[in-house]
Amino acid sequence: xxKEIILSGMRPTGRLHLGNYLGAMKxxxxxxxxxxxxxxxxxxxxxxxxxxxxxxxxxxxxxxLCVWLAVGLDPEKCVIFRQSDVPExxxxxxIFSTITPLGWLERCPTYKEALVNNDKKDIRNYAxxxxxxxxxxxxxxxxxxxxxxxxxxxxxLELTREVIRRFNHLYNTDVMTEPGEVLTKVQKLKGTDxxxxxxxxxxxxxxxxxxxxxKKKVNKMVTDPAxxxxxxxxxxxxxxxxxxQKIFNQNEAEKINNECKSGTIGCVKCKKKLLNNLNDFIQPxxxxxxxxxxxxxxxxxxxxxxxxxxxxxxxENLKLFRKEMNYG
Ligand code: TRP
Ligand code: SF4
Numbered sequence: 405x406x407k408e409i410i411l412s413g414m415r416p417t418g419r420l421h422l423g424n425y426l427g428a429m430k431x432x433x434x435x436x437x438x439x440x441x442x443x444x445x446x447x448x449x450x451x452x453x454x455x456x457x458x459x460x461x462x463x464x465x466x467x468x469l470c471v472w473l474a475v476g477l478d479p480e481k482c483v484i485f486r487q488s489d490v491p492e493x494x495x496x497x498x499i500f501s502t503i504t505p506l507g508w509l510e511r512c513p514t515y516k517e518a519l520v521n522n523d524k525k526d527i528r529n530y531a532x533x534x535x536x537x538x539x540x541x542x543x544x545x546x547x548x549x550x551x552x553x554x555x556x557x558x559x560x561l562e563l564t565r566e567v568i569r570r571f572n573h574l575y576n577t578d579v580m581t582e583p584g585e586v587l588t589k590v591q592k593l594k595g596t597d598x599x600x601x602x603x604x605x606x607x608x609x610x611x612x613x614x615x616x617x618x619k620k621k622v623n624k625m626v627t628d629p630a631x632x633x634x635x636x637x638x639x640x641x642x643x644x645x646x647x648x649q650k651i652f653n654q655n656e657a658e659k660i661n662n663e664c665k666s667g668t669i670g671c672v673k674c675k676k677k678l679l680n681n682l683n684d685f686i687q688p689x690x691x692x693x694x695x696x697x698x699x700x701x702x703x704x705x706x707x708x709x710x711x712x713x714x715x716x717x718x719x720e721n722l723k724l725f726r727k728e729m730n731y732g
Contacts, residue, residue, distance in 0.1 A: 596622075
């Protein structure tokens with residue numbers, strides 16, 4: 405039986421944190437064996453907002469790749485590639501641009517939100533409007549059956565299906581595959597201050613966090629404000645430390661839950677337990693990450709190999725699409 409094709413991607417916009425891992429990479433890793441997977445460093449998408457500092461996109465792409473490898477994406481099992489190294493993406497993006505009505509893009513909820521929240525980066529440029537169109541090209545180019553994404557990406561997936569349907573309809577073909585979404589099971593992780601995890605709030609923990617700064621961050625985490633003395637009865641359900649225990653210290657979470665409620669564990673001890681468990685999780689990732697950061701040649705080879713495999717599929721499919729368009 406041939407494996408189904410999966411494509412997903414991530415924009416290289418900065419250091420990856422625990423939320424990125426739980427929201428995406430963890431699920432990607434779980435799919436490597438059962439699907440024919442393509443994982444894309446979506447650097448053209450990043451450039452749409454980070455055009456003021458293209459060098460940062462290059463650096464972040466490299467860095468993200470090292471983290472992907474460190475957490476366990478395996479280039480023997482999946483194709484890891486960089487979007488801008490496979491120019492076929494731009495070619496299909498252009499073809500899609502000709503058949504995407506402006507209204508679809510202007511009405512896209514993620515676009516409308518970005519226009520409102522553009523406090524730091526000015527994204528009112530020509531390319532950014534076409535963001536979902538490029539994403540549709542990413543997906544169609546590999547004839548992906550499924551796309552694992554978070555809920556925030558559903559409007560883009562819907563638009564992808566619409567563009568693909570329009571292509572197939574206009575050129576009277578079924579060459580393009582309408583992809584389904586895999587709404588991945590995501591363990592939601594709040595920021596260390598209990599608010600939504602976001603780099604702009606400074607409440608994230610990085611996947612490659614140094615031990616010393618990890619310690620500082622855990623110590624600063626917001627606990628149940630009603631607990632003043634060690635033996636006060638606590639409410640773990642409102643405590644951000646506890647929400648992390650549930651994910652990174654599963655074995656002890658139930659016990660901590662009871663002890664907190666009965667006032668038999670103090671927050672200092674509780675945080676110490678979390679710190680140890682988080683560090684056990686992060687340390688091997690950090691070590692592998694540093695290994696890849698130092699082994700430039702090895703990483704170059706992995707990327708070149710991934711790019712080559714991606715390009716092979718992409719160029720074959722693009723030829724097929726142009727043939728169906730009767731556009732030689
Ligand atoms: N827009 C996606 C995000 O921000 C990243 C992305 C780019 C993507 N191309 C993709 C995701 C193709 C899935 C499929 O998360
Ligand atoms: Fe939070 Fe742990 Fe303190 Fe309870 S004991 S309030 S779970 S840090």
